[in-house]
Amino acid sequence: MTLAERDAQTFLYESLADNLRGLIDDGTFACGHRLPSVRRLSRQERLSPATVLKAYETLEAAGLVEARPKSGYYVRRRSDDLPEPPSRSRPPAAATAVDVGELVVELVATASRPDLVPFGGALPGPELLPITRFKRITASVLRRADAYSELDIPPQGAAPLRTAVARRMLRTGCRVAPDDVVITAGCLEALNLALRAVARPGDAIGVESPTYFGTLQAIENLDMRAVELPTDPDRGVCPDALCEAARSGRIRAALLMPDVHNPLGGIMPEAHKRRIAATLGRLGVPVIEDDVYGETHFGEGARPRALKAFDEHDNVIYCSSFSKQISPTMRLGWMLPGRWARRVHVLKASSTIAANGLAQAATAAFLEQGGFDRHLRRQRRAFAANIDRALDGICRHFPATTRVTRPRGGYLLWVQVPGVDARALYHRALAEGISIAPGRLFTAHDGFRDFFRLNCGHPWSPRLEAGLARLGELAAGD
């Protein structure tokens, strides 16, 4: 290629890049949209594929688009457009009797209505779950002679599933044996068993503020109290505040979601994990770790190491589930009860006895057969793209004062529209066929009144886009 030729090509791809930049700026290619393939655009514009590729690489270097392996180039959201994230929470210091039960039952009832735009619940869309493959494996497990005739699933769970779980725990930085694992009827049962193992009625439990309402409900219904702690949306609970609460005896235990918090989406830095594990371990204030979203972290690298990986005092009970990755209707989770193992076995045997046998056998087979990591990678990319689309929609449709989190994983956004009564917004939106989860659910004190949680776990669609736009209008007081 001569110098002149090279200049000509530079001119061509720079012109093309400029044109595309204009189309992105005016929203013709909105955030999350895929650009035409290199081959198609080269045919359409009568340019060489190399020139089109160069143009795309220019846009990528400018942070306007991103390459997704084997999929193409996508328009990125621009961080300077984004509303501010909410500030660190400042909950009241006193323990509070939790009282959100009826509100939760109301939300759950609306979350299961297929006629609603599904921003309210916290389940991913079925399209992002490996349903067909899991059904096929379940059918093959059913054909095996021993399924359902193994009458005695021990309360601790079937051995093959405990082995598969122990193997997966290596990803979290934890080395455990199959006998350390207890299979449960979902993560929430694990959290209940853990709470009952480490605390008693009347005891105070330290939690993030805001936090998952299922946790708050479990604490309420075990006659315990929640002590909410200042929490940074991006970095999790404030370690100073947590350690002080443990030292002063204000809390009997802590229940935390260090990796991909619900509803905040933050990930606790390793230094905080190390400090919390060490300090609370020394003080003998047990930590219950809810890691149900840990596998949904964004980015192609390894997942963050769990808090449990830093636990040198056998003081952390780890809990997780397959609900977000395989199927929520299986109701299958697990926990590492550590030194509370005997107590947890007794509690499990006296509450639900054991988890569904077929689900245990099918999940063990699913994990053995491989491909789970590939599925997780695909799922994470889809969640990240959905979050981008939703953030873009919020930029365009919501009041300028709106604040919203920058989740580091998962598919949940925590949105604040200052001054708006989110409970009233919830009812107005519901009347128009849109469900959201009002912020009041995520706290034991009377806070987060102008917050709500948005579920972005369903594949983006014109219906979701329209729902989000209408929600923005309603939030603006229309």
Add this chain to the structure above:
Amino acid sequence: MTLAERDAQTFLYESLADNLRGLIDDGTFACGHRLPSVRRLSRQERLSPATVLKAYETLEAAGLVEARPKSGYYVRRRSDDLPEPPSRSRPPAAATAVDVGELVVELVATASRPDLVPFGGALPGPELLPITRFKRITASVLRRADAYSELDIPPQGAAPLRTAVARRMLRTGCRVAPDDVVITAGCLEALNLALRAVARPGDAIGVESPTYFGTLQAIENLDMRAVELPTDPDRGVCPDALCEAARSGRIRAALLMPDVHNPLGGIMPEAHKRRIAATLGRLGVPVIEDDVYGETHFGEGARPRALKAFDEHDNVIYCSSFSKQISPTMRLGWMLPGRWARRVHVLKASSTIAANGLAQAATAAFLEQGGFDRHLRRQRRAFAANIDRALDGICRHFPATTRVTRPRGGYLLWVQVPGVDARALYHRALAEGISIAPGRLFTAHDGFRDFFRLNCGHPWSPRLEAGLARLGELAAGD
């Protein structure tokens, strides 16, 4: 037929009947054995089929054998041989902190060992469950497009299963709507939810003495206390004692198994049910009814009406499951929470959220497709025959002072060998590969030390017979 011919035939069949009586007496045909078919014996003895039939009918009229439809004639146990049943229990009046958890975990661990003679657990043998048919239906439900994609099973349970349950409840004498039903992860979860709905930590719960250890454990682990009440093995809890305990405020609620009690096998007379429902209803002392064995009543007639059928005060919470009839590894039960519905919904949503979706869909299909009643009849007959065989074995192998219940359903025997330490017997038997459930498990006070429970829910076999014989020797101090 002339008179002489008739006399000759009478002589022939009476002689045959006498011979057979001798063979039964000396144990050649032991209790539970099938006599040769009419055709075979008529060929063998060169007698007409009518004569053999007459001989069998003579033995049947004498109570020595019984006809089983489409199966033949079987040797019955003789009630005058049987040891006495245990007498009515006289537990201490004070409420007791329950403490059997570790013992139960130990028992459950041994109960799931296939190398042991299975007298310890409380599950029927897989041969007596409709496993093949249920697997086929599960596979067909899996093939349906919507299975596992119905992501939102409401905490209350899937509507088709609640409808099928409401229909089945008619057999218990209860008219309920699908919306009155809550699907649970087995009956024990239902009992836990019911206890949490009607009582609080520290409260006293009236129970039969002895009673199912799972119930005692649940009470213990909810920090409640058990008040054991005098109980007749055949007729259940003493209504005077129960009503007095309710009137005096000694109990906050009662948890009873009126129909086919575990471990006693008794059925409460209707008059007692009526009185208990009325009195405790007037006093506002809630009754939790555990009906998990109600469908296993012996005899071809209708099942006994549930206590709930006599409840005119909306004061009885009914709980049951499919574990004994379809599959225990499904972990699927149900409850009728009545006026505590809102509270139970909230508790369920904060503990296990919902039961396994596939198990719910498959069970609903199983119940819809019919044949369930036929299966139950077959199962009941098999259980009754097993109980006969085990009672016969106890007659022959156990010390003369032994006492044993006459269950009216189910497959459990409650055995007393006066003076024998049943916990020590449990360990000696275990060392010889035989599991039993020591009586100490079935009480919160330190009683029933010379009692144990025998599971007779497995098809009778030489292995069970030999295990029972050895157990009798061990009980005799060998």
